[in-house]
Amino acid sequence: MKIFALLLLSLSLLYGSNNQLNVGVLAYGTVNWELMTIKSLGLDKKYGFDLEIKELASKDGVAVAFQADSVDVIVNDWVWVNRQNYPNFSLYFYPYSTGTGGIYTNNPRYRTLGDLKGKKLGVAGGAMDKSWLLYRAYAQQKLGIDLSGYAEIVFAAPPILNAKLSDGSLDAVLNFWHYNVLLDEKGMTPISSVREVLGSFGINNPDIPFTGWVFKRSFAAENKNVINGFLQASQEANKILKHNDAVWDTLRPHMHVKDDVAFEALKKGYRDGIPDKFTQDEIKGIEKIYTILEKTGGKSLVGESKQFNKTMFWPYTPNTAR
Numbered sequence: 001m002k003i004f005a006l007l008l009l010s011l012s013l014l015y016g017s018n019n020q021l022n023v024g025v026l027a028y029g030t031v032n033w034e035l036m037t038i039k040s041l042g043l044d045k046k047y048g049f050d051l052e053i054k055e056l057a058s059k060d061g062v063a064v065a066f067q068a069d070s071v072d073v074i075v076n077d078w079v080w081v082n083r084q085n086y087p088n089f090s091l092y093f094y095p096y097s098t099g100t101g102g103i104y105t106n107n108p109r110y111r112t113l114g115d116l117k118g119k120k121l122g123v124a125g126g127a128m129d130k131s132w133l134l135y136r137a138y139a140q141q142k143l144g145i146d147l148s149g150y151a152e153i154v155f156a157a158p159p160i161l162n163a164k165l166s167d168g169s170l171d172a173v174l175n176f177w178h179y180n181v182l183l184d185e186k187g188m189t190p191i192s193s194v195r196e197v198l199g200s201f202g203i204n205n206p207d208i209p210f211t212g213w214v215f216k217r218s219f220a221a222e223n224k225n226v227i228n229g230f231l232q233a234s235q236e237a238n239k240i241l242k243h244n245d246a247v248w249d250t251l252r253p254h255m256h257v258k259d260d261v262a263f264e265a266l267k268k269g270y271r272d273g274i275p276d277k278f279t280q281d282e283i284k285g286i287e288k289i290y291t292i293l294e295k296t297g298g299k300s301l302v303g304e305s306k307q308f309n310k311t312m313f314w315p316y317t318p319n320t321a322r
Helices: 002-018 031-040 059-067 078-084 130-143 158-166 177-185 194-200 217-222 224-243 246-255 260-272 280-302
Strands: 020-026 050-056 073-077 091-097 102-105 120-123 152-155 172-175 189-193 211-216
Touching (some): 020 031, 020 059, 031 224, 031 246, 073 078, 078 091, 078 211, 078 280, 091 217, 102 177, 102 194, 130 280, 158 172, 177 260, 211 224, 224 260, 246 260
Parallel strands (some): 020 050, 020 073, 120 152, 120 172
Antiparallel strands (some): 091 211, 102 172, 102 189
16 A cells, blocks of 8 residues: 555656646746736636746746756746847747837926937847837838937936936836836826727737746657646736736735835836737737837847748637637
């Protein structure tokens, strides 16, 4: 009997390890809200895997852990995936969020990019950030200006940019959506959004994702049920986050918000970024955006991968009825 029990225990441990999924995230990233929901509601167990959340200190740290196989899944953008897939297609991408940022100012007299001539514009994400490159392309094509020389550009981390805008050290900032939400709360003035920039290029699809779940093709081939179980759990968690206010109350201590206004704004911003669908229309939109980014960012952005690789998208359709 003891031998039989030990055998069952060994099989159980083995089964659990085979179905463990290690997801690498930034320690305070918004993706944690979804992963915490999956874990707290037992959606990982429901869909046949054991979720392990691996918190890391930086975006580079997440990428290094992923490349070293310390984690199985991370969140990144399709530009990065396309670059990594050259010359051998090694990674898959599956939509996570449609959230985008925009430019805010502390001076309501600045209403357009044209008003920022000679002003200090803070930019999050660095010189190869997608939003920054899209704004550069927009300014060149629509306004005939080189935004990188038209304004005084300051690259810095998102929270630093918000602080510098608040104390007047910067005149405007281009930041990520969840930091823009906090600027809304402080009464800062939006100049424009990335979505408006895309609209100027005839790209008006609100379901185009900018970030997604990224995993290796070799891992997906060996763990298809685990990956699909995770994506189904992700879909169900987002459905709950979109329609259930009570679950947000449990997340609030982890969101580091100071008041109800910021809490509600972040909740709304997250909900707005949940993808509703992902079809060929969204893929065509991504291709159009990639063309703009490749032209503006060049080799520094895309590396040797000048061709957009459509096969990066993991072919899975979650059951939305659950």
